[in-house]
Amino acid sequence: MGENSKKIEIPYAVTVRDLAKLLQTNSIQVIKVLMANGVMANINQMIDFDTAAIVANEIGFEAVPESEAVVEDEKETGEVPLWRQIIDREDSKALIQRPPVVTILGHVDHGKTSLLDAIRHTDVQAGEAGGITQHIGAYQIESKGKTITFLDTPGHAAFSAMRARGAQGADIVILVVAANDGVMPQTKEAISHAKAARVPIIVALNKIDRSDANPELVKKQLAEQGLMADDWGGSTMVVPVSAKQKQGIDDLMEAILMTAEETKIMANPKGNVFGTVIEASVDVKKGVMATLLVQNGTLKMGDVVLAGNSYGKIRAMFDFHGKKIQKAGPSTPAQIMGLTDVPTAGDIFQVYATEKEARAVISAAKADAALHQTTKKATLEELFAKFKAGETKELCLVIKTDVNGSLEPIVNSLNDLSKEGEIKVNILHAEAGNINENDVTLAAASHGIVVGFNVQAEPLARKKAENEGVSIRIYDIIYRMLEDIEKALKGMLAPEFKEVFTGRAEVLAIFTISKLGAIAGSRVREGEIRRNNKVHVIRKGTTVFTGEISSLKHEKDDVKEVRNGMDCCIGVKGFEAFEVGDILETFILERFGS
Ligand code: GDP
Numbered sequence: 199m200g201e202n203s204k205k206i207e208i209p210y211a212v213t214v215r216d217l218a219k220l221l222q223t224n225s226i227q228v229i230k231v232l233m234a235n236g237v238m239a240n241i242n243q244m245i246d247f248d249t250a251a252i253v254a255n256e257i258g259f260e261a262v263p264e265s266e267a268v269v270e271d272e273k274e275t276g277e278v279p280l281w282r283q284i285i286d287r288e289d290s291k292a293l294i295q296r297p298p299v300v301t302i303l304g305h306v307d308h309g310k311t312s313l314l315d316a317i318r319h320t321d322v323q324a325g326e327a328g329g330i331t332q333h334i335g336a337y338q339i340e341s342k343g344k345t346i347t348f349l350d351t352p353g354h355a356a357f358s359a360m361r362a363r364g365a366q367g368a369d370i371v372i373l374v375v376a377a378n379d380g381v382m383p384q385t386k387e388a389i390s391h392a393k394a395a396r397v398p399i400i401v402a403l404n405k406i407d408r409s410d411a412n413p414e415l416v417k418k419q420l421a422e423q424g425l426m427a428d429d430w431g432g433s434t435m436v437v438p439v440s441a442k443q444k445q446g447i448d449d450l451m452e453a454i455l456m457t458a459e460e461t462k463i464m465a466n467p468k469g470n471v472f473g474t475v476i477e478a479s480v481d482v483k484k485g486v487m488a489t490l491l492v493q494n495g496t497l498k499m500g501d502v503v504l505a506g507n508s509y510g511k512i513r514a515m516f517d518f519h520g521k522k523i524q525k526a527g528p529s530t531p532a533q534i535m536g537l538t539d540v541p542t543a544g545d546i547f548q549v550y551a552t553e554k555e556a557r558a559v560i561s562a563a564k565a566d567a568a569l570h571q572t573t574k575k576a577t578l579e580e581l582f583a584k585f586k587a588g589e590t591k592e593l594c595l596v597i598k599t600d601v602n603g604s605l606e607p608i609v610n611s612l613n614d615l616s617k618e619g620e621i622k623v624n625i626l627h628a629e630a631g632n633i634n635e636n637d638v639t640l641a642a643a644s645h646g647i648v649v650g651f652n653v654q655a656e657p658l659a660r661k662k663a664e665n666e667g668v669s670i671r672i673y674d675i676i677y678r679m680l681e682d683i684e685k686a687l688k689g690m691l692a693p694e695f696k697e698v699f700t701g702r703a704e705v706l707a708i709f710t711i712s713k714l715g716a717i718a719g720s721r722v723r724e725g726e727i728r729r730n731n732k733v734h735v736i737r738k739g740t741t742v743f744t745g746e747i748s749s750l751k752h753e754k755d756d757v758k759e760v761r762n763g764m765d766c767c768i769g770v771k772g773f774e775a776f777e778v779g780d781i782l783e784t785f786i787l788e789r790f791g792s
Contacts, residue, residue: 504547593646703718
């Protein structure tokens with residue numbers, strides 16, 4: 199890019215046609231440049247800012263993100279979710295307040311399902327409509343003449359799965375905390391998820407009817423998690439309720455409406471139709487049934503919908519009472535019939551003019567995905583490249599440590615680092631314990647990484663991290679961890695090696711062989727064990743030795759590799775103290791970013 203190239207403002211998402219106009223050229227020229235860069239796009243296709251910037255650059259412009267469209271909050275992080283990009287392209291004068299979409303999170307057995315039921319039944323209208331309330335993944339109620347939409351699949355797994363796909367299913371989180379049980383591990387996780395999504399939290403202090411309820415203690419615990427109750431001088435609304443006795447439900451609805459009023463939850467009912475897939479399944483008689491939550495525009499019978507890799511013309515549409523409807527406006531959940539395939543919950547849907555166009559978009563997206571298959575990984579190096587390009591101003595981390603005692607010093611030191619630099623460290627979640635699937639989900643949803651101190655990554659977490667392209671870094675010395683993160687923040691991180699898992703075997707018996715010493719008679723449980731791999735010896739979840747494989751035998755023969763399900767004998771250089779039940783986990787070292 200030359201010094202004199204002309205600056206041009208480009209939105210976060212733009213069609214090829216509009217980009218051509220902005221660059222004062224024709225669409226064919228833009229498509230050619232895209233093709234030369236490995237992106238197949240048609241004239242109506244939406245491309246993101248990064249891609250558009252490359253095209254602009256090649257045509258002699260310097261692309262800068264369209265500034266006014268970005269709300270202050272997101273300008274800081276540089277992460278603009280897709281739904282926001284679409285709303286930002288709407289004419290601001292056409293935007294009106296839409297009903298808030300609320301999701302319920304909280305620890306198991308604290309009363310999420312009971313609360314959803316209680317809310318549903320306090321709604322007189324729902325009762326009058328016959329009460330045939332079927333589950334479609336969301337429902338609406340009226341309170342004081344205003345509508346509220348509830349997602350009725352509680353739990354943060356669903357919530358984060360949506361965010362990982364760029365969707366923001368909910369506008370407000372109700373955190374259910376049982377007044378007799380207080381803040382529990384999943385309560386903390388839920389808080390982290392809601393905070394990472396920057397969604398306001400209202401606390402429903404449930405089971406207030408119980409004699410062992412202790413609201414003040416729970417408020418103290420909440421304050422420790424950064425949620426200071428309003429009657430304690432903080433800004434978190436804490437509403438005492440009893441889902442069982444249907445007490446406090448009106449107060450909770452009022453709190454929701456107040457929060458909705460404060461938060462700008464807008465949509466253009468006449469604008470581009472888009473929203474999120476809430477759930478989908480196949481019905482033997484009706485075919486694919488999908489519940490869509492409309493977030494902008496108005497969805498109508500006969501519209502051609504594209505969601506994930508699925509498309510189709512709406513043949514029938516139902517509300518949450520199972521009643522046929524002709525259209526669904528912003529914040530309305532609608533169950534539709536007519537899609538070709540089952541989309542995934544969290545997929546964003548849009549409306550296209552014809553089925554042909556929808557098909558073309560899907561095949562272009564598939565071609566694009568095939569070309570860019572490996573670009574998703576959020577390693578520290580790649581994150582830094584983004585910082586440099588000004589795309590991200592925040593390093594999102596999930597921290598796991600072996601003991602509670604090491605949490606505070608780590609979190610404090612990271613926050614101190616954050617104060618020095620331009621780039622902020624945002625700790626999404628910090629807890630003692632091994633790295634689990636939830637940690638990876640949370641990191642994935644915020645394009646963050648998981649950092650462990652003296653812990654293991656559970657096999658399912660590792661698999662998920664691989665699939666979702668989330669980087670897991672494990673350290674055993676605090677200053678090394680801080681040094682790395684500091685370097686990343688300052689952009690000086692040298693390429694490093696990461697462990698790439700290859701296989702796992704369980705030790706079933708120990709043999710002693712004169713030349714080799716003790717070797718581990720093992721069965722391969724996952725992947726494959728290769729002779730030239732490195733190995734961790736893990737006992738009850740803790741690594742007791744790390745070294746190299748010195749010998750690998752299958753039925754007395756020396757072999758190069760042993761596959762999943764097979765038995766073998768493994769020798770480890772410098773280690774003989776095997777015990778039955780030990781896990782041998784093999785890995786290779788790969789350069790980060792490679
Ligand atoms: P979830 O796992 O969070 O969805 O919790 P549930 O809604 O399934 O409730 C767990 C248990 O707590 C059930 O036995 C409920 O009957 C009970 N429960 C839920 N809300 C209340 C309440 O307000 N008061 C009392 N005493 N029990 C409740």
